[in-house]
Amino acid sequence: MLLPKSEQRYTYEEYLKWPEEERWELIEGIAYMQAAPSWQHQAISRELIIQFGNYLRGKSCSVFSSPFDLVLTSDENEKESKNVFQPDLLIVCDSSKLISTGYVGIPDLIVEIVSPSTARNDKFYKFNIYEKFGVKEYWIIEPDIKLLSVFTLSENKRYGRPEIYSELDKVKVHILENLEINLSDVFNY
Numbered sequence: 001m002l003l004p005k006s007e008q009r010y011t012y013e014e015y016l017k018w019p020e021e022e023r024w025e026l027i028e029g030i031a032y033m034q035a036a037p038s039w040q041h042q043a044i045s046r047e048l049i050i051q052f053g054n055y056l057r058g059k060s061c062s063v064f065s066s067p068f069d070l071v072l073t074s075d076e077n078e079k080e081s082k083n084v085f086q087p088d089l090l091i092v093c094d095s096s097k098l099i100s101t102g103y104v105g106i107p108d109l110i111v112e113i114v115s116p117s118t119a120r121n122d123k124f125y126k127f128n129i130y131e132k133f134g135v136k137e138y139w140i141i142e143p144d145i146k147l148l149s150v151f152t153l154s155e156n157k158r159y160g161r162p163e164i165y166s167e168l169d170k171v172k173v174h175i176l177e178n179l180e181i182n183l184s185d186v187f188n189y
Contacts, residue, residue, distance in 0.1 A: 012071050013079035023067055027125050029082035034066075034118075037088075040143045041113045043189040045088055048111060048181070052091065055179045061093040061108065069102030070110075072133045078104045083129055088113045088141075091175065108175045109137040127151070131159050137175050146187040150174075 009029030018024060023034035037045070045065055052063040066086040073081040081104075089111040092098070097105035110130055112122040122140055130138050131153070138151040138159065146167040151159035152174050165171050167187035173179040 009082060011079060012073075012081040012084050015084050023086055024084075025086050025121075026082055026084040027121060027129065032121065034086055035115070037113070038115060038143070040189050041088070041115060044113050044141060044143060044186055047186045047188070048089055051181050051185070052089070052179075055176065056091070060095075061091050061176070062095065063089060063091050064103070065089050069099070070107065071099075071102065071104040072106065072129065073104065074133070083133075085126065087111065093175075106133050106135055108135075109139070109173070110135050111139040111141065113141045113143060115143075127159070131157075137173070141186075143187075146183075148183060148186075 010026055010031055011029070012026070015024060015026055025032045025034060049063060049065055056063055066088055068086065068090070070085040070087055070090060071078050071081050072083040072085070087107075087110045090103070090107040091109040092103055092105070092107045094105060097103055112118070112126060114122050127138065127140075134153060134157060136153050140149045140151075141147070148165040148171060149162035150165065150171065151162050154160050165183055167183050169183050170180040171183060173181060
């Protein structure tokens with residue numbers, strides 16, 4: 001099986017033919033291999049899944065974590081999409097768009113936990129694409145400095161200035177009524 005080349009652009013249809021044991025993302029058609037996350041990354045992800053999952057139990061929205069294909073497309077032809085992500089966590093409230101390996105559509109919230117190898121993609125490329133497609137809430141977590149930046153889509157369909165939180169704060173989740181995430185538990189590692 002041929003692996004992707006860095007100078008070529010790919011679609012979701014081509015992505016589906018790559019080895020399942022490898023984690024890839026497509027950002028505007030460019031393939032990026034995903035490295036294994038650090039233990040701090042895993043600890044943050046685990047705690048967020050617990051807090052979101054406990055709140056969402058019995059509700060219409062669901063939380064999912066990587067590996068999980070998020071196919072962003074503005075039309076009905078998902079196979080031609082050039083944006084396939086592996087967000088660290090995402091919340092979706094429209095279960096009709098779930099597919100066997102993930103979700104085709106716009107999630108309500110995305111969480112990316114930054115590592116040195118993903119910082120540029122998470123803070124620049126993905127930020128712009130998530131904004132363009134209308135992701136309502138985008139969280140960027142920086143484990144090294146125990147910081148969370150929350151971006152919410154405004155009426156003009158743009159992310160404004162982020163709300164910044166430290167490990168001592170509780171964060172109100174904008175898309176979910178009455179949910180606060182306790183960051184002292186999230187950053188307790």
